[in-house]
Amino acid sequence: MSHPTRRDALTVFGATASAAIAATLARDTGLVAAFGQDAATAPRAPTFPRGAVIRTLLKDLPPQALAGGPVLFHEHLSMHYPPQVKEHFTDDVAMMIDEVRAAGKDGIACIVDGGHPDMTRSLEALKRITTESGVPIVASGGYYMQRTYPPELAAKSADQIAGELAREAAAQRLGAFGEIGQQGGVLTDDEKKVFQAVAKAHARTGLPIFTHNAYTGTRPTATPVPHDAALRQLDVLEAAGAKPEHIAIGHVCCLDDPKAEVAQQLAKRGVFVGFDRVTIPIVPDAERVVMIMAMAEAGYADHVLISSDFASAASLKKNGGAGIGQASTFFGPMLLKAGMSEAMLHRILVDNPRRFLAFVPK
Ligand SMILES: [Zn+2]
Incomplete structure:
Protein backbone atom coordinates (compact mmCIF):
# COMPACT_ATOMS: atom_id res chain seq x y z
CA MET A 1 0.00 0.00 0.00
CA SER A 2 1.34 3.41 -0.87
CA HIS A 3 1.13 6.68 0.98
CA PRO A 4 -1.46 9.25 0.01
CA THR A 5 0.04 11.75 -2.37
CA ARG A 6 -0.49 15.43 -2.89
CA ARG A 7 -2.85 14.65 -5.72
CA ASP A 8 -5.03 12.58 -3.37
CA ALA A 9 -5.39 15.45 -0.92
CA LEU A 10 -8.37 17.72 -1.12
CA THR A 11 -8.51 20.95 0.73
CA VAL A 12 -11.73 20.65 2.64
CA PHE A 13 -11.05 23.58 4.90
CA GLY A 14 -8.23 25.48 3.22
CA ALA A 15 -9.74 26.44 -0.12
CA THR A 16 -12.62 28.16 1.50
CA ALA A 17 -10.77 28.99 4.69
CA SER A 18 -11.98 32.53 5.10
CA ALA A 19 -15.54 31.56 4.28
CA ALA A 20 -15.31 28.61 6.65
CA ILE A 21 -13.88 30.77 9.43
CA ALA A 22 -16.60 33.34 8.94
CA ALA A 23 -19.24 30.63 8.91
CA THR A 24 -17.81 29.01 12.02
CA LEU A 25 -17.58 32.28 13.90
CA ALA A 26 -21.12 33.07 12.90
CA ARG A 27 -22.20 29.61 13.99
CA ASP A 28 -20.30 29.86 17.25
CA THR A 29 -22.12 33.07 18.02
CA GLY A 30 -25.38 31.40 17.08
CA LEU A 31 -26.23 33.82 14.28
CA VAL A 32 -25.90 31.81 11.09
CA ALA A 33 -25.70 28.12 10.29
CA ALA A 34 -22.50 26.83 8.75
CA PHE A 35 -21.95 24.46 5.87
CA GLY A 36 -25.27 25.01 4.21
CA GLN A 37 -27.35 23.59 7.04
CA ASP A 38 -30.28 25.54 8.32
CA ALA A 39 -30.28 26.75 11.87
CA ALA A 40 -32.63 24.02 13.09
CA THR A 41 -30.33 21.16 12.05
CA ALA A 42 -26.96 22.86 12.50
CA PRO A 43 -24.85 21.38 15.29
CA ARG A 44 -24.56 23.46 18.40
CA ALA A 45 -21.17 25.09 18.93
CA PRO A 46 -19.21 23.32 21.62
CA THR A 47 -19.23 24.90 25.04
CA PHE A 48 -16.17 25.15 27.24
CA PRO A 49 -15.80 25.55 30.99
CA ARG A 50 -15.29 29.11 32.18
CA GLY A 51 -11.61 30.04 32.04
CA ALA A 52 -10.68 27.09 29.80
CA VAL A 53 -7.64 27.50 27.59
CA ILE A 54 -5.67 25.53 25.04
CA ARG A 55 -2.04 25.86 26.06
CA GLY A 68 -11.27 28.21 12.13
CA GLY A 69 -10.02 24.78 11.10
CA PRO A 70 -9.06 21.24 12.06
CA VAL A 71 -6.88 20.72 15.13
CA LEU A 72 -4.57 17.71 14.73
CA PHE A 73 -4.19 16.17 18.18
CA HIS A 74 -1.35 13.69 17.52
CA GLU A 75 1.40 14.42 15.00
CA HIS A 76 5.20 14.56 15.13
CA LEU A 77 7.18 17.60 14.06
CA SER A 78 10.39 16.85 15.94
CA MET A 79 11.70 13.48 17.07
CA HIS A 80 14.20 10.68 16.70
CA TYR A 81 12.43 7.38 16.61
CA PRO A 82 13.42 4.59 16.92
CA PRO A 83 15.68 6.21 19.56
CA GLN A 84 18.90 4.82 18.08
CA VAL A 85 18.44 6.60 14.73
CA LYS A 86 21.08 9.31 14.32
CA GLU A 87 19.27 11.28 11.65
CA HIS A 88 15.58 11.95 11.19
CA PHE A 89 13.84 14.05 8.56
CA THR A 90 12.51 16.39 11.25
CA ASP A 91 16.12 17.47 11.96
CA ASP A 92 15.71 19.84 9.00
CA VAL A 93 13.80 22.48 10.95
CA ALA A 94 13.65 24.94 8.02
CA MET A 95 11.98 22.25 5.91
CA MET A 96 9.53 21.44 8.73
CA ILE A 97 8.65 25.14 8.95
CA ASP A 98 7.72 25.04 5.23
CA ILE A 108 -5.08 23.39 9.87
CA ALA A 109 -5.64 25.61 12.91
CA CYS A 110 -3.33 23.93 15.42
CA ILE A 111 -1.05 20.88 15.72
CA VAL A 112 -0.28 18.86 18.85
CA ASP A 113 3.21 17.34 18.85
CA GLY A 114 3.15 13.92 20.54
CA GLY A 115 6.85 13.72 21.38
CA HIS A 116 8.78 14.36 24.57
CA PRO A 117 12.39 14.09 25.75
CA ASP A 118 12.59 10.29 25.54
CA MET A 119 11.72 10.55 21.83
CA THR A 120 14.37 13.29 21.47
CA ARG A 121 11.74 15.89 20.70
CA SER A 122 13.36 19.34 20.57
CA LEU A 123 11.31 22.05 22.23
CA GLU A 124 13.54 24.67 20.58
CA ALA A 125 12.71 23.23 17.15
CA LEU A 126 8.97 23.32 17.92
CA LYS A 127 9.27 26.96 19.06
CA ARG A 128 10.97 27.91 15.80
CA ILE A 129 8.40 26.01 13.76
CA THR A 130 5.39 27.66 15.42
CA THR A 131 6.96 31.14 15.42
CA GLU A 132 8.02 31.08 11.78
CA SER A 133 5.05 29.15 10.33
CA GLY A 134 2.42 31.04 12.30
CA VAL A 135 0.60 27.76 13.09
CA PRO A 136 -0.06 27.29 16.83
CA ILE A 137 1.63 24.19 18.27
CA VAL A 138 0.89 22.36 21.51
CA ALA A 139 3.91 20.58 22.99
CA SER A 140 3.55 17.55 25.24
CA GLY A 141 5.22 15.88 28.20
CA GLY A 142 5.60 12.37 29.54
CA TYR A 143 7.32 9.11 28.67
CA TYR A 144 6.76 6.93 25.62
CA MET A 145 7.22 3.24 26.47
CA GLN A 146 9.46 0.76 28.30
CA ARG A 147 12.23 0.72 25.72
CA THR A 148 12.62 4.51 25.72
CA TYR A 149 12.53 5.10 29.50
CA PRO A 150 15.62 6.62 31.09
CA PRO A 151 17.20 4.07 33.47
CA GLU A 152 16.61 6.23 36.58
CA LEU A 153 12.83 5.95 36.09
CA ALA A 154 12.83 2.42 37.53
CA ALA A 155 13.72 3.62 41.05
CA LYS A 156 11.13 6.43 41.19
CA SER A 157 7.61 6.22 42.57
CA ALA A 158 4.52 7.22 40.58
CA ASP A 159 4.12 10.25 42.88
CA GLN A 160 7.70 11.37 42.29
CA ILE A 161 7.31 11.07 38.53
CA ALA A 162 3.97 12.90 38.70
CA GLY A 163 5.58 15.80 40.56
CA GLU A 164 8.38 16.04 38.02
CA LEU A 165 5.98 15.91 35.07
CA ALA A 166 3.75 18.62 36.55
CA ARG A 167 6.73 20.91 37.24
CA GLU A 168 8.18 20.34 33.77
CA ALA A 169 4.80 21.02 32.17
CA ALA A 170 4.51 24.37 33.96
CA ALA A 171 8.11 25.40 33.24
CA GLN A 172 7.94 24.53 29.53
CA ARG A 173 4.34 25.55 28.70
CA LEU A 174 3.36 22.00 27.80
CA GLY A 175 -0.29 21.65 26.80
CA ALA A 176 -0.82 17.89 27.13
CA PHE A 177 0.67 14.63 28.38
CA GLY A 178 1.28 12.31 25.42
CA GLU A 179 1.92 10.13 23.75
CA ILE A 180 1.97 7.78 26.72
CA GLY A 181 2.44 4.26 25.48
CA GLN A 182 3.06 0.59 25.94
CA GLN A 183 5.31 -1.38 23.67
CA GLY A 184 3.51 -4.73 23.86
CA GLY A 185 0.08 -6.14 24.54
CA VAL A 186 0.21 -5.77 28.31
CA LEU A 187 1.56 -2.85 30.37
CA THR A 188 4.92 -3.62 31.99
CA ASP A 189 5.23 -2.68 35.68
CA ASP A 190 7.13 0.49 34.74
CA GLU A 191 4.59 1.38 32.06
CA LYS A 192 1.77 0.98 34.58
CA LYS A 193 3.67 3.26 36.95
CA ALA A 203 -5.05 15.78 38.42
CA ARG A 204 -2.56 18.45 39.57
CA THR A 205 -2.42 20.43 36.33
CA GLY A 206 -5.66 19.75 34.46
CA LEU A 207 -3.69 18.90 31.31
CA PRO A 208 -5.25 16.32 28.94
CA ILE A 209 -3.69 12.89 28.27
CA PHE A 210 -3.33 10.93 25.03
CA THR A 211 -2.01 7.38 24.78
CA HIS A 212 -0.34 4.99 22.34
CA ASN A 213 -1.48 1.42 21.80
CA ALA A 214 0.58 -1.24 20.07
CA TYR A 215 -2.22 -2.62 17.91
CA THR A 216 -0.93 -4.32 14.78
CA GLY A 217 -4.09 -4.48 12.69
CA THR A 218 -4.32 -7.38 10.33
CA ARG A 219 -0.58 -8.11 10.46
CA PRO A 220 0.31 -11.48 11.90
CA THR A 221 2.58 -11.05 14.91
CA ALA A 222 4.37 -13.39 17.28
CA HIS A 251 -4.26 4.16 17.96
CA VAL A 252 -7.58 2.37 18.33
CA CYS A 253 -7.76 2.70 14.53
CA CYS A 254 -4.93 0.13 14.32
CA LEU A 255 -7.11 -2.55 15.90
CA ARG A 269 -16.90 5.28 29.38
CA GLY A 270 -16.62 8.94 28.38
CA VAL A 271 -13.20 9.17 26.76
CA PHE A 272 -12.10 10.33 23.33
CA VAL A 273 -11.08 7.55 20.94
CA GLY A 274 -8.03 8.17 18.77
CA PHE A 275 -8.28 7.33 15.08
CA ASP A 276 -4.86 8.85 15.01
CA ARG A 277 -2.86 6.77 12.59
CA VAL A 278 -4.87 7.46 9.46
CA THR A 279 -2.79 6.99 6.27
CA ILE A 280 -0.56 4.43 8.09
CA PRO A 281 -1.51 1.11 6.49
CA ILE A 282 -1.60 -1.03 9.65
CA VAL A 283 -5.36 -1.17 9.05
CA PRO A 284 -6.62 0.01 5.64
CA ASP A 285 -8.06 3.53 5.76
CA ALA A 286 -11.25 2.18 4.18
CA GLU A 287 -11.77 0.04 7.31
CA ARG A 288 -11.10 3.08 9.52
CA VAL A 289 -13.86 4.89 7.63
CA VAL A 290 -16.23 1.99 8.38
CA MET A 291 -15.24 2.12 12.07
CA ILE A 292 -15.83 5.85 12.35
CA MET A 293 -19.17 5.61 10.54
CA ALA A 294 -20.12 2.85 13.06
CA MET A 295 -19.18 5.21 15.89
CA ALA A 296 -21.31 7.97 14.39
CA GLU A 297 -24.22 5.59 13.85
CA ALA A 298 -24.04 4.57 17.52
CA GLY A 299 -24.15 8.21 18.60
CA TYR A 300 -20.47 8.49 19.52
CA ALA A 301 -19.27 11.02 16.92
CA ASP A 302 -18.42 13.46 19.70
CA SER A 307 -4.93 12.57 13.37
CA SER A 308 -2.12 10.90 11.42
CA ASP A 309 0.80 10.39 13.87
CA PHE A 310 2.98 12.03 11.21
CA ALA A 311 6.20 10.04 11.02
CA SER A 312 7.03 9.31 7.40
CA ALA A 313 9.26 11.36 5.09
CA ALA A 314 7.25 10.02 2.14
CA SER A 315 4.23 11.94 3.47
CA LEU A 316 6.01 15.31 3.28
CA LYS A 317 4.72 17.65 0.59
CA LYS A 318 8.24 18.16 -0.69
CA ASN A 319 8.37 14.43 -1.41
CA GLY A 320 5.01 14.44 -3.17
CA GLY A 321 3.04 13.34 -0.09
CA ALA A 322 -0.21 14.79 1.19
CA GLY A 323 1.59 16.71 3.94
CA ILE A 324 1.09 17.25 7.65
CA GLY A 325 -2.56 18.15 7.12
CA GLN A 326 -3.32 14.74 5.60
CA ALA A 327 -5.76 13.69 8.35
CA SER A 328 -7.98 16.54 7.16
CA THR A 329 -7.13 16.85 3.47
CA PHE A 330 -6.82 13.16 2.59
CA PHE A 331 -8.82 11.26 5.19
CA GLY A 332 -11.60 13.85 5.79
CA PRO A 333 -12.95 13.57 2.23
CA MET A 334 -13.12 9.76 2.60
CA LEU A 335 -15.66 10.25 5.39
CA LEU A 336 -17.71 12.68 3.29
CA LYS A 337 -17.67 10.16 0.45
CA ALA A 338 -18.95 7.51 2.88
CA GLY A 339 -21.94 9.72 3.61
CA PHE A 356 -10.21 17.44 24.38
CA LEU A 357 -7.42 20.01 24.72
CA ALA A 358 -9.22 22.77 26.62
CA PHE A 359 -8.59 22.78 30.36
CA VAL A 360 -8.93 25.20 33.24
CA PRO A 361 -5.43 25.94 34.59
CA LYS A 362 -5.08 25.16 38.30
ZN1 LIG B 1 2.90 9.21 17.81
Whole structure:
Protein backbone atom coordinates (compact mmCIF):
# COMPACT_ATOMS: atom_id res chain seq x y z
CA MET A 1 0.00 0.00 0.00
CA SER A 2 1.34 3.41 -0.87
CA HIS A 3 1.13 6.68 0.98
CA PRO A 4 -1.46 9.25 0.01
CA THR A 5 0.04 11.75 -2.37
CA ARG A 6 -0.49 15.43 -2.89
CA ARG A 7 -2.85 14.65 -5.72
CA ASP A 8 -5.03 12.58 -3.37
CA ALA A 9 -5.39 15.45 -0.92
CA LEU A 10 -8.37 17.72 -1.12
CA THR A 11 -8.51 20.95 0.73
CA VAL A 12 -11.73 20.65 2.64
CA PHE A 13 -11.05 23.58 4.90
CA GLY A 14 -8.23 25.48 3.22
CA ALA A 15 -9.74 26.44 -0.12
CA THR A 16 -12.62 28.16 1.50
CA ALA A 17 -10.77 28.99 4.69
CA SER A 18 -11.98 32.53 5.10
CA ALA A 19 -15.54 31.56 4.28
CA ALA A 20 -15.31 28.61 6.65
CA ILE A 21 -13.88 30.77 9.43
CA ALA A 22 -16.60 33.34 8.94
CA ALA A 23 -19.24 30.63 8.91
CA THR A 24 -17.81 29.01 12.02
CA LEU A 25 -17.58 32.28 13.90
CA ALA A 26 -21.12 33.07 12.90
CA ARG A 27 -22.20 29.61 13.99
CA ASP A 28 -20.30 29.86 17.25
CA THR A 29 -22.12 33.07 18.02
CA GLY A 30 -25.38 31.40 17.08
CA LEU A 31 -26.23 33.82 14.28
CA VAL A 32 -25.90 31.81 11.09
CA ALA A 33 -25.70 28.12 10.29
CA ALA A 34 -22.50 26.83 8.75
CA PHE A 35 -21.95 24.46 5.87
CA GLY A 36 -25.27 25.01 4.21
CA GLN A 37 -27.35 23.59 7.04
CA ASP A 38 -30.28 25.54 8.32
CA ALA A 39 -30.28 26.75 11.87
CA ALA A 40 -32.63 24.02 13.09
CA THR A 41 -30.33 21.16 12.05
CA ALA A 42 -26.96 22.86 12.50
CA PRO A 43 -24.85 21.38 15.29
CA ARG A 44 -24.56 23.46 18.40
CA ALA A 45 -21.17 25.09 18.93
CA PRO A 46 -19.21 23.32 21.62
CA THR A 47 -19.23 24.90 25.04
CA PHE A 48 -16.17 25.15 27.24
CA PRO A 49 -15.80 25.55 30.99
CA ARG A 50 -15.29 29.11 32.18
CA GLY A 51 -11.61 30.04 32.04
CA ALA A 52 -10.68 27.09 29.80
CA VAL A 53 -7.64 27.50 27.59
CA ILE A 54 -5.67 25.53 25.04
CA ARG A 55 -2.04 25.86 26.06
CA THR A 56 0.09 26.39 22.96
CA LEU A 57 3.84 26.87 23.17
CA LEU A 58 3.61 30.62 22.61
CA LYS A 59 0.46 31.47 24.59
CA ASP A 60 -2.75 30.26 26.18
CA LEU A 61 -5.58 30.54 23.67
CA PRO A 62 -9.30 30.59 24.34
CA PRO A 63 -10.69 27.47 22.56
CA GLN A 64 -12.83 29.73 20.38
CA ALA A 65 -9.63 31.13 18.83
CA LEU A 66 -9.01 27.77 17.11
CA ALA A 67 -12.50 27.41 15.63
CA GLY A 68 -11.27 28.21 12.13
CA GLY A 69 -10.02 24.78 11.10
CA PRO A 70 -9.06 21.24 12.06
CA VAL A 71 -6.88 20.72 15.13
CA LEU A 72 -4.57 17.71 14.73
CA PHE A 73 -4.19 16.17 18.18
CA HIS A 74 -1.35 13.69 17.52
CA GLU A 75 1.40 14.42 15.00
CA HIS A 76 5.20 14.56 15.13
CA LEU A 77 7.18 17.60 14.06
CA SER A 78 10.39 16.85 15.94
CA MET A 79 11.70 13.48 17.07
CA HIS A 80 14.20 10.68 16.70
CA TYR A 81 12.43 7.38 16.61
CA PRO A 82 13.42 4.59 16.92
CA PRO A 83 15.68 6.21 19.56
CA GLN A 84 18.90 4.82 18.08
CA VAL A 85 18.44 6.60 14.73
CA LYS A 86 21.08 9.31 14.32
CA GLU A 87 19.27 11.28 11.65
CA HIS A 88 15.58 11.95 11.19
CA PHE A 89 13.84 14.05 8.56
CA THR A 90 12.51 16.39 11.25
CA ASP A 91 16.12 17.47 11.96
CA ASP A 92 15.71 19.84 9.00
CA VAL A 93 13.80 22.48 10.95
CA ALA A 94 13.65 24.94 8.02
CA MET A 95 11.98 22.25 5.91
CA MET A 96 9.53 21.44 8.73
CA ILE A 97 8.65 25.14 8.95
CA ASP A 98 7.72 25.04 5.23
CA GLU A 99 5.68 21.87 5.74
CA VAL A 100 3.79 23.27 8.75
CA ARG A 101 3.16 26.54 6.89
CA ALA A 102 1.70 24.44 4.05
CA ALA A 103 -0.52 22.63 6.57
CA GLY A 104 -1.72 26.04 7.72
CA LYS A 105 -2.60 26.86 4.11
CA ASP A 106 -4.55 23.57 4.06
CA GLY A 107 -6.66 25.05 6.83
CA ILE A 108 -5.08 23.39 9.87
CA ALA A 109 -5.64 25.61 12.91
CA CYS A 110 -3.33 23.93 15.42
CA ILE A 111 -1.05 20.88 15.72
CA VAL A 112 -0.28 18.86 18.85
CA ASP A 113 3.21 17.34 18.85
CA GLY A 114 3.15 13.92 20.54
CA GLY A 115 6.85 13.72 21.38
CA HIS A 116 8.78 14.36 24.57
CA PRO A 117 12.39 14.09 25.75
CA ASP A 118 12.59 10.29 25.54
CA MET A 119 11.72 10.55 21.83
CA THR A 120 14.37 13.29 21.47
CA ARG A 121 11.74 15.89 20.70
CA SER A 122 13.36 19.34 20.57
CA LEU A 123 11.31 22.05 22.23
CA GLU A 124 13.54 24.67 20.58
CA ALA A 125 12.71 23.23 17.15
CA LEU A 126 8.97 23.32 17.92
CA LYS A 127 9.27 26.96 19.06
CA ARG A 128 10.97 27.91 15.80
CA ILE A 129 8.40 26.01 13.76
CA THR A 130 5.39 27.66 15.42
CA THR A 131 6.96 31.14 15.42
CA GLU A 132 8.02 31.08 11.78
CA SER A 133 5.05 29.15 10.33
CA GLY A 134 2.42 31.04 12.30
CA VAL A 135 0.60 27.76 13.09
CA PRO A 136 -0.06 27.29 16.83
CA ILE A 137 1.63 24.19 18.27
CA VAL A 138 0.89 22.36 21.51
CA ALA A 139 3.91 20.58 22.99
CA SER A 140 3.55 17.55 25.24
CA GLY A 141 5.22 15.88 28.20
CA GLY A 142 5.60 12.37 29.54
CA TYR A 143 7.32 9.11 28.67
CA TYR A 144 6.76 6.93 25.62
CA MET A 145 7.22 3.24 26.47
CA GLN A 146 9.46 0.76 28.30
CA ARG A 147 12.23 0.72 25.72
CA THR A 148 12.62 4.51 25.72
CA TYR A 149 12.53 5.10 29.50
CA PRO A 150 15.62 6.62 31.09
CA PRO A 151 17.20 4.07 33.47
CA GLU A 152 16.61 6.23 36.58
CA LEU A 153 12.83 5.95 36.09
CA ALA A 154 12.83 2.42 37.53
CA ALA A 155 13.72 3.62 41.05
CA LYS A 156 11.13 6.43 41.19
CA SER A 157 7.61 6.22 42.57
CA ALA A 158 4.52 7.22 40.58
CA ASP A 159 4.12 10.25 42.88
CA GLN A 160 7.70 11.37 42.29
CA ILE A 161 7.31 11.07 38.53
CA ALA A 162 3.97 12.90 38.70
CA GLY A 163 5.58 15.80 40.56
CA GLU A 164 8.38 16.04 38.02
CA LEU A 165 5.98 15.91 35.07
CA ALA A 166 3.75 18.62 36.55
CA ARG A 167 6.73 20.91 37.24
CA GLU A 168 8.18 20.34 33.77
CA ALA A 169 4.80 21.02 32.17
CA ALA A 170 4.51 24.37 33.96
CA ALA A 171 8.11 25.40 33.24
CA GLN A 172 7.94 24.53 29.53
CA ARG A 173 4.34 25.55 28.70
CA LEU A 174 3.36 22.00 27.80
CA GLY A 175 -0.29 21.65 26.80
CA ALA A 176 -0.82 17.89 27.13
CA PHE A 177 0.67 14.63 28.38
CA GLY A 178 1.28 12.31 25.42
CA GLU A 179 1.92 10.13 23.75
CA ILE A 180 1.97 7.78 26.72
CA GLY A 181 2.44 4.26 25.48
CA GLN A 182 3.06 0.59 25.94
CA GLN A 183 5.31 -1.38 23.67
CA GLY A 184 3.51 -4.73 23.86
CA GLY A 185 0.08 -6.14 24.54
CA VAL A 186 0.21 -5.77 28.31
CA LEU A 187 1.56 -2.85 30.37
CA THR A 188 4.92 -3.62 31.99
CA ASP A 189 5.23 -2.68 35.68
CA ASP A 190 7.13 0.49 34.74
CA GLU A 191 4.59 1.38 32.06
CA LYS A 192 1.77 0.98 34.58
CA LYS A 193 3.67 3.26 36.95
CA VAL A 194 4.05 5.89 34.21
CA PHE A 195 0.32 5.72 33.40
CA GLN A 196 -0.44 6.25 37.10
CA ALA A 197 2.05 9.12 37.27
CA VAL A 198 0.54 10.82 34.23
CA ALA A 199 -2.97 10.50 35.71
CA LYS A 200 -1.72 12.12 38.93
CA ALA A 201 0.07 14.88 37.01
CA HIS A 202 -3.17 15.48 35.11
CA ALA A 203 -5.05 15.78 38.42
CA ARG A 204 -2.56 18.45 39.57
CA THR A 205 -2.42 20.43 36.33
CA GLY A 206 -5.66 19.75 34.46
CA LEU A 207 -3.69 18.90 31.31
CA PRO A 208 -5.25 16.32 28.94
CA ILE A 209 -3.69 12.89 28.27
CA PHE A 210 -3.33 10.93 25.03
CA THR A 211 -2.01 7.38 24.78
CA HIS A 212 -0.34 4.99 22.34
CA ASN A 213 -1.48 1.42 21.80
CA ALA A 214 0.58 -1.24 20.07
CA TYR A 215 -2.22 -2.62 17.91
CA THR A 216 -0.93 -4.32 14.78
CA GLY A 217 -4.09 -4.48 12.69
CA THR A 218 -4.32 -7.38 10.33
CA ARG A 219 -0.58 -8.11 10.46
CA PRO A 220 0.31 -11.48 11.90
CA THR A 221 2.58 -11.05 14.91
CA ALA A 222 4.37 -13.39 17.28
CA THR A 223 2.81 -11.72 20.32
CA PRO A 224 -0.66 -10.46 19.43
CA VAL A 225 -2.00 -7.46 21.33
CA PRO A 226 -5.22 -8.33 23.20
CA HIS A 227 -8.27 -6.46 21.85
CA ASP A 228 -8.96 -4.96 25.25
CA ALA A 229 -5.49 -3.35 25.70
CA ALA A 230 -7.02 0.11 25.17
CA LEU A 231 -9.64 -0.54 27.86
CA ARG A 232 -6.97 -1.71 30.30
CA GLN A 233 -5.06 1.57 29.78
CA LEU A 234 -8.21 3.45 30.71
CA ASP A 235 -8.65 1.28 33.83
CA VAL A 236 -5.21 2.34 35.09
CA LEU A 237 -5.69 6.03 34.28
CA GLU A 238 -9.12 6.18 35.91
CA ALA A 239 -8.04 4.27 39.01
CA ALA A 240 -5.23 6.82 39.47
CA GLY A 241 -7.67 9.73 39.29
CA ALA A 242 -7.79 10.87 35.65
CA LYS A 243 -11.09 12.22 34.32
CA PRO A 244 -12.40 10.45 31.17
CA GLU A 245 -13.32 13.72 29.44
CA HIS A 246 -9.62 14.66 29.41
CA ILE A 247 -8.35 11.34 28.07
CA ALA A 248 -7.82 10.23 24.46
CA ILE A 249 -7.02 6.53 24.11
CA GLY A 250 -4.81 6.34 21.02
CA HIS A 251 -4.26 4.16 17.96
CA VAL A 252 -7.58 2.37 18.33
CA CYS A 253 -7.76 2.70 14.53
CA CYS A 254 -4.93 0.13 14.32
CA LEU A 255 -7.11 -2.55 15.90
CA ASP A 256 -8.78 -4.78 13.32
CA ASP A 257 -12.29 -4.19 14.68
CA PRO A 258 -14.61 -3.24 11.78
CA LYS A 259 -17.64 -2.92 14.05
CA ALA A 260 -15.64 -0.58 16.29
CA GLU A 261 -16.70 -2.54 19.36
CA VAL A 262 -13.70 -1.58 21.49
CA ALA A 263 -13.96 2.04 20.30
CA GLN A 264 -17.61 2.12 21.36
CA GLN A 265 -16.84 0.60 24.76
CA LEU A 266 -14.27 3.34 25.28
CA ALA A 267 -16.65 6.09 24.19
CA LYS A 268 -19.32 4.71 26.50
CA ARG A 269 -16.90 5.28 29.38
CA GLY A 270 -16.62 8.94 28.38
CA VAL A 271 -13.20 9.17 26.76
CA PHE A 272 -12.10 10.33 23.33
CA VAL A 273 -11.08 7.55 20.94
CA GLY A 274 -8.03 8.17 18.77
CA PHE A 275 -8.28 7.33 15.08
CA ASP A 276 -4.86 8.85 15.01
CA ARG A 277 -2.86 6.77 12.59
CA VAL A 278 -4.87 7.46 9.46
CA THR A 279 -2.79 6.99 6.27
CA ILE A 280 -0.56 4.43 8.09
CA PRO A 281 -1.51 1.11 6.49
CA ILE A 282 -1.60 -1.03 9.65
CA VAL A 283 -5.36 -1.17 9.05
CA PRO A 284 -6.62 0.01 5.64
CA ASP A 285 -8.06 3.53 5.76
CA ALA A 286 -11.25 2.18 4.18
CA GLU A 287 -11.77 0.04 7.31
CA ARG A 288 -11.10 3.08 9.52
CA VAL A 289 -13.86 4.89 7.63
CA VAL A 290 -16.23 1.99 8.38
CA MET A 291 -15.24 2.12 12.07
CA ILE A 292 -15.83 5.85 12.35
CA MET A 293 -19.17 5.61 10.54
CA ALA A 294 -20.12 2.85 13.06
CA MET A 295 -19.18 5.21 15.89
CA ALA A 296 -21.31 7.97 14.39
CA GLU A 297 -24.22 5.59 13.85
CA ALA A 298 -24.04 4.57 17.52
CA GLY A 299 -24.15 8.21 18.60
CA TYR A 300 -20.47 8.49 19.52
CA ALA A 301 -19.27 11.02 16.92
CA ASP A 302 -18.42 13.46 19.70
CA HIS A 303 -15.84 10.96 21.01
CA VAL A 304 -13.91 10.57 17.75
CA LEU A 305 -10.53 12.25 17.27
CA ILE A 306 -8.65 12.01 13.97
CA SER A 307 -4.93 12.57 13.37
CA SER A 308 -2.12 10.90 11.42
CA ASP A 309 0.80 10.39 13.87
CA PHE A 310 2.98 12.03 11.21
CA ALA A 311 6.20 10.04 11.02
CA SER A 312 7.03 9.31 7.40
CA ALA A 313 9.26 11.36 5.09
CA ALA A 314 7.25 10.02 2.14
CA SER A 315 4.23 11.94 3.47
CA LEU A 316 6.01 15.31 3.28
CA LYS A 317 4.72 17.65 0.59
CA LYS A 318 8.24 18.16 -0.69
CA ASN A 319 8.37 14.43 -1.41
CA GLY A 320 5.01 14.44 -3.17
CA GLY A 321 3.04 13.34 -0.09
CA ALA A 322 -0.21 14.79 1.19
CA GLY A 323 1.59 16.71 3.94
CA ILE A 324 1.09 17.25 7.65
CA GLY A 325 -2.56 18.15 7.12
CA GLN A 326 -3.32 14.74 5.60
CA ALA A 327 -5.76 13.69 8.35
CA SER A 328 -7.98 16.54 7.16
CA THR A 329 -7.13 16.85 3.47
CA PHE A 330 -6.82 13.16 2.59
CA PHE A 331 -8.82 11.26 5.19
CA GLY A 332 -11.60 13.85 5.79
CA PRO A 333 -12.95 13.57 2.23
CA MET A 334 -13.12 9.76 2.60
CA LEU A 335 -15.66 10.25 5.39
CA LEU A 336 -17.71 12.68 3.29
CA LYS A 337 -17.67 10.16 0.45
CA ALA A 338 -18.95 7.51 2.88
CA GLY A 339 -21.94 9.72 3.61
CA MET A 340 -20.89 11.76 6.63
CA SER A 341 -22.31 15.29 6.66
CA GLU A 342 -19.95 18.24 6.49
CA ALA A 343 -21.39 19.41 9.80
CA MET A 344 -20.43 16.15 11.51
CA LEU A 345 -16.96 16.16 9.95
CA HIS A 346 -16.56 19.71 11.23
CA ARG A 347 -17.52 18.57 14.73
CA ILE A 348 -14.98 15.75 14.59
CA LEU A 349 -12.05 17.70 13.11
CA VAL A 350 -12.61 21.15 14.59
CA ASP A 351 -14.74 20.85 17.74
CA ASN A 352 -13.74 17.51 19.32
CA PRO A 353 -9.99 18.20 19.56
CA ARG A 354 -10.67 21.62 21.11
CA ARG A 355 -12.96 19.99 23.70
CA PHE A 356 -10.21 17.44 24.38
CA LEU A 357 -7.42 20.01 24.72
CA ALA A 358 -9.22 22.77 26.62
CA PHE A 359 -8.59 22.78 30.36
CA VAL A 360 -8.93 25.20 33.24
CA PRO A 361 -5.43 25.94 34.59
CA LYS A 362 -5.08 25.16 38.30
ZN1 LIG B 1 2.90 9.21 17.81
